[in-house]
Amino acid sequence: MVTEILWRQPGKMTQFEQRSLESLVEEVSDEFVPPLSTRSSTTQAVLASASGSASISYFDELLMEHCLLLLECDQLQGFLSFRTFHRDTRLPHIGICIYVSTISVRPAARRRGLARLLYQKVLGLPETLPAWILLCTRSTNTHHLQLLDTLGFKHLLAVPSRRDPAVDSIYLGRKR
Numbered sequence: 001m002v003t004e005i006l007w008r009q010p011g012k013m014t015q016f017e018q019r020s021l022e023s024l025v026e027e028v029s030d031e032f033v034p035p036l037s038t039r040s041s042t043t044q045a046v047l048a049s050a051s052g053s054a055s056i057s058y059f060d061e062l063l064m065e066h067c068l069l070l071l072e073c074d075q076l077q078g079f080l081s082f083r084t085f086h087r088d089t090r091l092p093h094i095g096i097c098i099y100v101s102t103i104s105v106r107p108a109a110r111r112r113g114l115a116r117l118l119y120q121k122v123l124g125l126p127e128t129l130p131a132w133i134l135l136c137t138r139s140t141n142t143h144h145l146q147l148l149d150t151l152g153f154k155h156l157l158a159v160p161s162r163r164d165p166a167v168d169s170i171y172l173g174r175k176r
């Protein structure tokens, strides 16, 4: 099977790639909290979901970020979006970093190491980009946390969720 990862700069996806990405986002939307289709931004991890036209806003914002598209035999199976010069004032010691805003793999293609490949691609981005990588995931997303642990990501910050006090938003990071 031919597997390739295409790196698309902000706003540089073809119409066909955009349609494939939109279809994948729709397929996995409800696995995120709040669902991707109800978010108003790519960094909205814990806020109450917005409604109506906000779905357009999330996808439009996604297209204005860097995006890694993972293809198997020309079929989009997963993606990872990131920002290249992000700063989180709660984490002053890491300074400007790469921020991974979303990662997802098509359900039918999971447990075959595709998410690992996407993260490895981020780890291998050019040295002209920031050394630190930061991301946020829910404390209940044990599969994702397990993967990040094996990739050497460390817990940097936990923020209680406003929607569910039993769940934290966990910020993890590592230096490339």
Ligand SMILES: CC(C)(COP(=O)(O)OP(=O)(O)OC[C@H]1O[C@@H](n2cnc3c(N)ncnc32)[C@H](O)[C@@H]1OP(=O)(O)O)[C@@H](O)C(=O)NCCC(=O)NCCS
Residues within 6 Å of the ligand: 028, 031, 032, 101, 102, 103, 104, 105, 106, 109, 110, 111, 112, 113, 114, 115, 116, 117, 136, 137, 138, 141, 143, 144, 146, 147, 150
């Ligand atoms: C999290 C996600 C991206 C993982 O994608 P994936 O391609 O299946 O992950 P990989 O095959 O690379 O898994 C790598 C490791 O993660 C862990 N893992 C991933 N899925 C797992 C599962 N269902 N059960 C147990 N461990 C799992 C394992 O340690 C696995 O290594 P192993 O297969 O050698 O045991 C995918 O499940 C997904 O898209 N989930 C919905 C969206 C999401 O939660 N995104 C992250 C929040 S931003």
